[in-house]
Amino acid sequence: MRTLLVIVALVTVVGAMGMDVAAQTARPFIWHRVCDIEPGQGVAAAALAREFMAVANRDGSPNNRGGMIAFRSIMVPNNRMHFMQFHPDLGTFQSRREANFASPEFREAFRKTQGVFVGSSCQDQLSQVVP
Numbered sequence: 001m002r003t004l005l006v007i008v009a010l011v012t013v014v015g016a017m018g019m020d021v022a023a024q025t026a027r028p029f030i031w032h033r034v035c036d037i038e039p040g041q042g043v044a045a046a047a048l049a050r051e052f053m054a055v056a057n058r059d060g061s062p063n064n065r066g067g068m069i070a071f072r073s074i075m076v077p078n079n080r081m082h083f084m085q086f087h088p089d090l091g092t093f094q095s096r097r098e099a100n101f102a103s104p105e106f107r108e109a110f111r112k113t114q115g116v117f118v119g120s121s122c123q124d125q126l127s128q129v130v131p
Contacts, residue, residue: 026089029129030086030126031124032125035080035117035123036117036118041116045117048117049081049083051112055103055106056100068083
């Protein structure tokens with residue numbers, strides 16, 4: 001019930017603002033990875049997610065727009081860690097990915113995933129924002 005009230009209030013506020021709509025010329029890409037967390041490794045998974053974000057977001061270059069975010073669902077199944085990054089185009093996605101794996105700090109964080117995340121459960125998706 002509370003969720004419904006929040007949604008109604010949000011729609012009312014946005015509708016009352018009379019926002020101008022502008023055409024979006026480029027549709028960014030979203031990289032999304034989700035991995036199951038090994039039983040009993042929730043705290044270690046959160047610490048490792050913070051490490052990944054710190055390394056992936058270490059520079060403010062144009063190739064790192066949006067940075068990396070990590071989150072866990074509060075609804076079942078909540079034993080999964082999600083990682084997301086937004087990229088303006090596929091070339092930026094590829095160059096950012098190459099820069100991350102060229103980084104010793106990123107490779108070290110990736111090595112630490114063994115025993116924290118179920119490697120075979122990890123799934124990647126690459127999506128494009130709807131115009």
